[in-house]
Each structure stands twice: as C-alpha cells, then as structure tokens.
Amino acid sequence: MKPLTKSRFKLGLECPNKLFFTSKKEYANKSMDDSFLQALAKGGFQVEALARLHYPDGIFINTENYEYDLATYLTQEQLKKNSVSIYEAAFEHNGLFIRTDILSKKGNHIKLIEVKAKSFDPTDEFLFIGKRGGIKSDWKSYLFDLAFQKYVAQKAYPQFTFEAYLLMADKTKTAKVDSLNQLFRIPKDGNPRTDVSSNISSLDEIEASVLSEINVDAIINQIIANEHPYFDNLTFEESITLFKTSYQNNDYVNWPTKFGACKSCEFKTTPEQEKEGYKSGFQYCFKKQHAWKPSDFDKSNAFEIWNFRGKNLVEENRLLMQDITEEDINIKPEAGRLSASERQWIQVEKAQQNDASIFVLKEELKEEMAKWKFPLHFIDFETSTVALPFTKGRKPYEQVAFQFSHHQLNEDGSIEHKNEYINNTPGEFPNYEFARALKIALSNDEGTIFRFAAHENTIVNAIISQLQSSNETDAQELISFLKSISTATKDNVDQWDSERSMVDLNKIVKDYYYNPLTKGSNSIKAVLPASLHSSPYLQEKYAQPIGEINIGSSNFDKNQIWLEKNGDEVINPYKMLPPLFEGWSMLDLDDTISELDGVADGGAALTAYAKLQYVDMEQNERDEITSALLKYCELDTLAMVMIYEHFRYNLI
Numbered sequence: 001m002k003p004l005t006k007s008r009f010k011l012g013l014e015c016p017n018k019l020f021f022t023s024k025k026e027y028a029n030k031s032m033d034d035s036f037l038q039a040l041a042k043g044g045f046q047v048e049a050l051a052r053l054h055y056p057d058g059i060f061i062n063t064e065n066y067e068y069d070l071a072t073y074l075t076q077e078q079l080k081k082n083s084v085s086i087y088e089a090a091f092e093h094n095g096l097f098i099r100t101d102i103l104s105k106k107g108n109h110i111k112l113i114e115v116k117a118k119s120f121d122p123t124d125e126f127l128f129i130g131k132r133g134g135i136k137s138d139w140k141s142y143l144f145d146l147a148f149q150k151y152v153a154q155k156a157y158p159q160f161t162f163e164a165y166l167l168m169a170d171k172t173k174t175a176k177v178d179s180l181n182q183l184f185r186i187p188k189d190g191n192p193r194t195d196v197s198s199n200i201s202s203l204d205e206i207e208a209s210v211l212s213e214i215n216v217d218a219i220i221n222q223i224i225a226n227e228h229p230y231f232d233n234l235t236f237e238e239s240i241t242l243f244k245t246s247y248q249n250n251d252y253v254n255w256p257t258k259f260g261a262c263k264s265c266e267f268k269t270t271p272e273q274e275k276e277g278y279k280s281g282f283q284y285c286f287k288k289q290h291a292w293k294p295s296d297f298d299k300s301n302a303f304e305i306w307n308f309r310g311k312n313l314v315e316e317n318r319l320l321m322q323d324i325t326e327e328d329i330n331i332k333p334e335a336g337r338l339s340a341s342e343r344q345w346i347q348v349e350k351a352q353q354n355d356a357s358i359f360v361l362k363e364e365l366k367e368e369m370a371k372w373k374f375p376l377h378f379i380d381f382e383t384s385t386v387a388l389p390f391t392k393g394r395k396p397y398e399q400v401a402f403q404f405s406h407h408q409l410n411e412d413g414s415i416e417h418k419n420e421y422i423n424n425t426p427g428e429f430p431n432y433e434f435a436r437a438l439k440i441a442l443s444n445d446e447g448t449i450f451r452f453a454a455h456e457n458t459i460v461n462a463i464i465s466q467l468q469s470s471n472e473t474d475a476q477e478l479i480s481f482l483k484s485i486s487t488a489t490k491d492n493v494d495q496w497d498s499e500r501s502m503v504d505l506n507k508i509v510k511d512y513y514y515n516p517l518t519k520g521s522n523s524i525k526a527v528l529p530a531s532l533h534s535s536p537y538l539q540e541k542y543a544q545p546i547g548e549i550n551i552g553s554s555n556f557d558k559n560q561i562w563l564e565k566n567g568d569e570v571i572n573p574y575k576m577l578p579p580l581f582e583g584w585s586m587l588d589l590d591d592t593i594s595e596l597d598g599v600a601d602g603g604a605a606l607t608a609y610a611k612l613q614y615v616d617m618e619q620n621e622r623d624e625i626t627s628a629l630l631k632y633c634e635l636d637t638l639a640m641v642m643i644y645e646h647f648r649y650n651l652i
Contacts (some may be wrong), residue, residue, distance in 0.1 A: 046196070110163070261301070322351075535649070
C-alpha cells in the first residue's frame with residue numbers, strides 16, 4: 001500500500017483532484033522535474049546543511065524515498081536513546097508517512113524542526129497570523145505541512161510529547177564571515193540532498209548562524225484542532241482521511257474546480273507534450289465537471305485574461321471567453337491610459353470577435369514617445385537573492401546584481417550593444433562594481449533610459465541602501481548617479497524622483513497597447529514574438545542577418561537572424577537561445593522559477609547564477625553557462641529595442 005506522504009498531503013491541500021494524477025506517468029506534470037532547480041535557485045540545499053550544524057552529531061536516516069519500512073525502523077531504533085538528534089527521521093501511522101528535516105529528542109520531549117529556505121522577521125507580531133486572526137497566505141502551506149508532520153508523529157508515538165518549530169533565515173541577522181554560501185557545496189554528480197559538502201564542522205567557525213528557530217507549536221495545535229480550517233467543508237482530520245483514501249484507492253475525488261487553482265494547475269499539457277501522447281489532468285477535470293468538449297480547450301478562456309480573478313465564473317460554468325460579459329469585468333475607465341479593467345475587456349472583446357488586430361491609444365502613445373530624448377538606452381539587470389550571504393555584514397536575501405546588458409538606439413536608427421557586465425565568480429558581492437560599470441555606461445549623455453517592469457528600479461534602490469552603509473570611497477558619487485536614473489520605492493525612507501528616471505517600457509505597453517497574440521501576458525517574452533508577428537517593419541528588418549543591418553552584438557554571430565518562421569508562425573527568439581541546463585530552455589526555466597516568492601521574471605538567469613555559485617563544475621561548463629547568460633541578457637535589451645521600433649514605425 002502506498003502511504004500518504006507529506007508531499008502528497010500538501011498536494012491534496014492545493015486540490016484533492018491532483019492526487020489522482022500525480023502518480024500516473026501518462027499525465028503531464030510540470031512539477032516533477034523542478035524541485036532541484038527551485039531548491040538550487042533559493043539555496044535550499046545550503047540552508048539545510050547549515051541548519052544541521054544547529055544540531056551537530058545528528059544521525060542521518062539515509063534511505064531511498066520508497067524505503068518506508070526501513071526508514072521507519074531505523075528511526076525507531078534511534079528513538080530508543082534518551083537523547084538524540086536525527087536528520088530525516090521517519091514516522092508511519094495507519095497509511096500516513098512523514099520525514100522530518102531535523103528531530104531533537106531529550107527524554108520524552110521531541111522537537112520537530114522544519115527547515116525552510118525562506119526568510120522571516122522575528123520582530124513581526126503578525127508574522128504568521130494576520131490582524132484579522134487568519135493564517136497569512138504565504139505561510140499557510142508551510143504550517144499545514146508541519147501540522148501534518150506533528151499529527152503523524154504524535155499518533156505513531158503517543159508516549160512522547162512533540163513540539164513544532166521552523167528553522168529559517170533570519171532577516172535581522174548578518175553574516176559574520178565572507179563567502180558563507182561557499183562553505184556548502186553541491187558536487188557535480190552527487191545527490192544534493194545527501195552529498196552537500198560542508199567546509200565547517202561547527203557554528204563556532206562562522207561565529208554565528210544567519211538562521212533562527214521559531215516555535216510555532218501553538219499555531220500547529222490550532223490547525224490540528226481545526227481552528228484554522230483549510231477547507232470550509234472539511235476538518236483537518238477529515239482532509240487527511242479524504243486524501244489518504246482517494247490516493248490509495250486511486251479515486252478521482254471530483255473536488256469542485258476553483259479559478260486560482262485551475263489556472264496554475266501543473267497537470268496541463270503543452271502542445272509538444274500532447275504530440276508525445278501525454279494526458280492532461282486539467283482537461284480531465286473540465287470534461288468531467290464542466291462538460292467541455294475537446295474543441296473547447298482550443299478556445300480562449302477566462303484563465304488567459306490578464307490579472308483577472310474570475311469571480312463566480314467557475315461556479316456558473318462560464319469560463320470560455322465567449323461567455324464573459326462586461327459585468328464580469330466591471331470596467332472602470334482612466335483618463336489618458338488603459339485601466340486594468342479596460343484592458344481586460346479589450347482582450348475579451350477581441351477574443352469573442354476573433355479579432356487579431358492591435359489596439360493602441362495612438363495619440364496618447366505618440367505624446368508619451370515625444371518626451372523621450374536620443375540616444376535611447378535600454379537596460380536589463382539579472383539578479384539573485386540568496387539565503388546565505390556572499391559577504392560579511394550582509395543579511396539573508398539581500399539583492400545581488402551580477403549582470404546587465406545595455407543597448408543604445410541612436411537618432412539615425414543605428415543600434416549598438418553598447419555595454420555589458422557580468423560577475424560569475426563564486427563568493428563575491430558584485431553590487432558596487434556593477435554600479436560603477438552602470439555609471440560608466442549611462443553617464444555619457446542625457447538620453448532616456450528604459451527598463452522593462454519594476455525590477456531594475458527596485459534593484460537600484462537596494463544598491464543605494466547598501467552603499468549608504470558601506471565604506472566605499474566613491475559611495476556618495478555612486479548614490480548620486482543611481483538616484484539620477486531612478487525613483488524611490490514607497491518603502492524607502494529617503495524619497496527622490498529624477499527627470500532621467502528610467503522609463504518603464506512594460507508600463508507603456510500596459511497603458512497604451514494590446515496585442516491579442518500575447519494572450520494577455522505582458523512579459524517581454526510574450527510581447528516580443530507578438531510584435532515581430534504584427535510588425536511589417538520588424539519582419540523586413542530582422543529577417544536579415546544582424547551583420548547586414550548594422551546591429552552590433554557582443555555575443556551573437558553577425559549571421560544571427562532574429563526573425564524566423566515555422567510556417568506562418570514567428571518563432572519566439574527566446575527559443576533560439578542555448579539551454580542553460582540539459583533539457584531546460586530559458587523559457588521553461590523562467591516559467592518554472594517564476595513561481596518562487598519574489599521572482600516575477602528572470603528565473604532562468606537566477607538559477608544559472610546559483611549553479612555557478614554552489615555547484616563544483618569544470619571550467620568549460622562554467623564558460624558555457626556564462627556565455628548563455630550573456631546571450632540571454634543581450635536578447636532582453638534588444639527585445640526592448642524591437643518593441644520600441646514596432647511602436648515608432650508601425651503604431652504612431
């Protein structure tokens with residue numbers, strides 16, 4: 001009998017129907033291959049290795065995932081000791097199975113410690129429970145996971161007293177040594193869960209940990225007692241019973257579909273997966289519950305609508321775009337720009353009318369573009385936030401800016417890949433050199449600077465804060481420059497707004513432009529291919545090698561052609577980039593890692609940088625990843641140039 005594990009329990013909380021699909025190889029499953037990458041991106045393996053030093057001399061229950069009985073037996077033997085620490089302790093009770101990150105036993109008292117590569121502020125009185133008394137959404141899955149662990153462990157060993165803790169990165173702590181993250185390395189071909197190598201044997205060697213333990217037992221007990229129900233119609237124990245029974249009996253629960261859960265369902269198929277014969281769990285649910293026909297899945301639906309929550313549409317079985325009304329959108333106009341609701345309704349109307357034409361607020365866009373000064377500068381940053389800081393004095397998850405690309409568009413139409421910067425050296429904090437290189441790149445004129453979305457402005461604000469507390473001799477000079485190209489974020493104590501503050505090209509798109517080919521997405525990776533498909537100017541120009549159209553490049557051959565077609569369909573240029581990891585394209589990585597906290601885009605670069613930092617590798621592999629990063633970032637800024645050209649030569 002297959003037990004209900006904690007990972008399956010968490011999956012059931014997301015949607016009980018998923019338990020029917022999760023073990024079936026014939027169903028596409030987006031989450032199957034991404035756990036390593038997500039842990040790599042956030043530094044989860046390193047955090048776990050550091051956490052174990054909080055409980056030195058722990059016994060590791062080193063068994064395969066499927067060896068449930070052996071793991072349980074080995075744990076049982078260790079629990080006979082009066083005092084012991086155990087890593088990956090296993091508990092089984094009546095078809096339920098869990099493994100704990102760290103267990104600490106003293107007498108009959110046992111601490112269950114869940115390690116997370118997540119940061120927290122211990123001074124926040126509303127950290128887990130909001131002002132209205134409910135568990136905050138970003139902590140809910142972690143706490144219910146731990147509640148399941150305590151429930152199973154207590155049932156398995158009623159003679160012991162169990163207490164639940166989280167062990168995580170503490171925002172109030174700073175690293176006391178340089179290269180903290182480099183003390184824990186992932187071998188090139190090893191298992192990152194079991195084979196992380198540590199260059200230290202005790203916390204004394206790093207003076208103090210950046211991790212802290214927090215007692216969450218009271219909340220966990222409340223969850224078990226059903227004081228914070230996950231589902232309105234099921235108690236905590238009833239949820240466990242439902243998940244276990246359905247999973248072990250291979251039953252489809254027929255749990256009612258929900259807009260948010262279905263929109264992000266990992267059991268959807270891509271066209272490529274369908275060709276390979278994979279089935280879609282998403283389609284299974286909608287055929288069964290909403291009587292969708294195969295043709296319905298090819299139609300536009302409400303899940304595609306940008307920034308839309310789909311209130312009541314699932315319950316009313318009105319999920320196809322053709323069924324949506326103006327009342328569903330609740331249109332609220334804004335003067336001089338497209339409001340979010342107006343943009344949503346334009347998307348719906350064009351889908352209903354099968355209208356592929358571009359919508360543009362022509363005069364408003366023209367007026368905005370008239371303000372821009374040549375030469376135009378297009379920049380893109382690649383950044384990382386790591387749990388274990390790179391340098392002494394840094395806190396967990398401080399922003400690290402390791403790369404930028406800079407394209408310049410001159411008034412005569414010529415395009416230059418003007419500058420780029422990358423730091424791929426493990427254990428270094430590159431932000432100040434990054435700022436110096438950026439200053440050199442952008443200080444030669446007063447031309448307008450463009451970014452795509454808020455990320456670059458956020459990073460500039462972060463570097464300013466870091467410089468303010470630094471000992472850099474040119475700190476004030478760099479701060480002055482960075483303020484000249486940015487706007488203070490709302491949470492910044494020091495407020496400023498510069499005339500040359502970076503223009504957000506993503507906001508320009510949202511305010512004045514809608515292309516149905518984007519299917520509601522405003523990501524640069526959706527806007528670029530849509531622009532290429534819709535723009536006669538871009539098609540004529542970029543169907544030629546970049547060497548023939550005088551576009552300088554630092555990383556691509558002069559014979560590179562950016563507009564290629566598969567039949568009538570424009571191939572997304574991002575699909576032409578080399579993979580960062582075997583089997584993972586840039587687009588796949590970005591899509592997968594975008595689900596992490598605080599990562600809106602750039603997940604591919606973040607993950608690649610993490611691998612450069614944490615994984616021991618040959619120089620040729622390091623060079624290949626670096627080369628791929630440089631190409632990726634250069635395309636980001638060239639994409640911005642293309643979008644600008646589309647606006648200038650086709651729309652105004």
